[in-house]
Amino acid sequence: MKNYIDYSKKVESYGHYDIAVIGGGPAGVAAAIEAARQSKKVILIEAYGMLGGMATTSLVSPFMTVYDRDGEELTVGGIFREIVDELEKVGGVISPEAADSPSIHTSFIEKYHRHVTPVNTFMLEVILDRMVRESGAELLHYARFTDCVTENGKIKAIIVAALEGLISVSADVFLDTSGNADVAAAAGVHTYKGDEETGIPQPGTLMFEVGGVSDERYNEYHKRPELPVKAYRTPEEGRYSVNHYRVFGVDATNSKSMTDAHSEARRQVLDAYKVLTDKTPGFENAQLLKVASVLGVRESRHIDGVYKITVNDVSCGTKFDDRIAVYGFGMDVHPRNASISGNFKIEVAKRYYIPYRSMLPVGCDNLIVAGKTISCESQAAGGLRCMPAAMAMGQAAGAAASMAIDNGISVKDIDVKALQAAIVSHGAIID
Ligand SMILES: Cc1cc2nc3c(=O)[nH]c(=O)nc-3n(C[C@H](O)[C@H](O)[C@H](O)COP(=O)(O)OP(=O)(O)OC[C@H]3O[C@@H](n4cnc5c(N)ncnc54)[C@H](O)[C@@H]3O)c2cc1C
Numbered sequence: 001m002k003n004y005i006d007y008s009k010k011v012e013s014y015g016h017y018d019i020a021v022i023g024g025g026p027a028g029v030a031a032a033i034e035a036a037r038q039s040k041k042v043i044l045i046e047a048y049g050m051l052g053g054m055a056t057t058s059l060v061s062p063f064m065t066v067y068d069r070d071g072e073e074l075t076v077g078g079i080f081r082e083i084v085d086e087l088e089k090v091g092g093v094i095s096p097e098a099a100d101s102p103s104i105h106t107s108f109i110e111k112y113h114r115h116v117t118p119v120n121t122f123m124l125e126v127i128l129d130r131m132v133r134e135s136g137a138e139l140l141h142y143a144r145f146t147d148c149v150t151e152n153g154k155i156k157a158i159i160v161a162a163l164e165g166l167i168s169v170s171a172d173v174f175l176d177t178s179g180n181a182d183v184a185a186a187a188g189v190h191t192y193k194g195d196e197e198t199g200i201p202q203p204g205t206l207m208f209e210v211g212g213v214s215d216e217r218y219n220e221y222h223k224r225p226e227l228p229v230k231a232y233r234t235p236e237e238g239r240y241s242v243n244h245y246r247v248f249g250v251d252a253t254n255s256k257s258m259t260d261a262h263s264e265a266r267r268q269v270l271d272a273y274k275v276l277t278d279k280t281p282g283f284e285n286a287q288l289l290k291v292a293s294v295l296g297v298r299e300s301r302h303i304d305g306v307y308k309i310t311v312n313d314v315s316c317g318t319k320f321d322d323r324i325a326v327y328g329f330g331m332d333v334h335p336r337n338a339s340i341s342g343n344f345k346i347e348v349a350k351r352y353y354i355p356y357r358s359m360l361p362v363g364c365d366n367l368i369v370a371g372k373t374i375s376c377e378s379q380a381a382g383g384l385r386c387m388p389a390a391m392a393m394g395q396a397a398g399a400a401a402s403m404a405i406d407n408g409i410s411v412k413d414i415d416v417k418a419l420q421a422a423i424v425s426h427g428a429i430i431d
Helices: 026-037 078-089 121-135 182-186 215-221 255-279 311-316 387-407 416-425
Strands: 012-022 042-045 138-140 144-151 154-162 165-176 191-193 208-211 231-233 240-242 287-291 301-303 323-327 352-355 367-369
Touching (some): 012 026, 012 387, 026 078, 026 387, 078 121, 078 387, 144 182, 165 387, 182 301, 182 367, 240 255, 311 352, 352 387, 387 416
Parallel strands (some): 012 042, 012 165, 042 138, 165 367
Antiparallel strands (some): 191 301, 208 240
């Protein structure tokens, strides 16, 4: 039986904003930039000291494909492309056009991996910081959303654990890009986790980077069977991002679960490093350069939204009238426990679509959710959880919030055709 204590406190107000974005991952960064460019007063609140979410705190690279299933036509533009262009100027990226598959950039995986975008994760931090500041959005790092105050089906203010103590932030519209649907859950929106039958989410992985690899030998080895470890060449010669082993059943909304999973994942990194150096041609002299400081989480909560994207929508390519993004990566569902094998069991359409309604939570009128926690069946999230798709959703969420404020209406009542026209004029792809 759980014990409780009562706790109440007056919390100092940090300020009022048009739009408060919670979570500075791929979705949150794009949302904040887009909204601030529409002359809105925006604050972006991020728990860690850097922007980029899984891409930087968890060293996830490359950005997955931005082409359709067959690698023929682009699916994501807009702020994603601007970020790539800025990275290109500092040599921190290989553009999607140049990183085709099978190749050392995709660990030789061909299916659904055409045209990925390998990134230097530190350069990404630098560029994202600059782009958000240049957009005019205010940044608050080392600040973790903890709770919210709601009134008549709306969020009035959020409570944030800042380094100086608890603070409150009020806003007209809130964007939940926390990758955990933390704000939605605290606002009373119904959420669910993992697979529809078991509730088990996709597994987590602690990513790491190694250097000193012979690209030539690794490439040559590929012509022989079975690679023991999945490793993706970053933009730098001889430097690889390693995505291997998995921790099963981790609950990203529970500190004890994350603590134990991270311990297990640390042991796995050492095992994987040994397999690399002992058994993978080209990696004999690989040095362990960097291990992610945050456990990579593939799946956390999903919200109950006005529309729930189904597996059928992704495999048939349902072309929603209110589509705000297109994607083409496969339903990459990793096994949920050690006995099941997974990945790409169900085919996707050549292009599939993300409707605006899947970002609108049922039961909260001034909240939009963007990124991997939108309303969709767990398997359907297997593809659209990727970083470029999260950026496309974030950009649309930022534009939608801005339109709602301009028109003095709820985010649920905006003119979706006008939203589509606005994001397309900013480079987004919706067809
Ligand atoms: C091991 C692994 C491998 C992957 N491989 C790829 C790949 O190769 N290519 C690809 O494109 N995608 C890949 N993905 C998927 C991708 O990384 C994520 O789905 C994507 O980052 C989701 O973006 P997001 O913005 O929704 O959330 P996140 O990236 O999770 O960002 C959420 C942000 O919110 C912050 N935050 C969370 N809670 C709070 C809070 N309470 N208060 C304040 N801030 C908060 C977090 O610190 C984080 O910065 C992989 C994921 C994993 C785990």
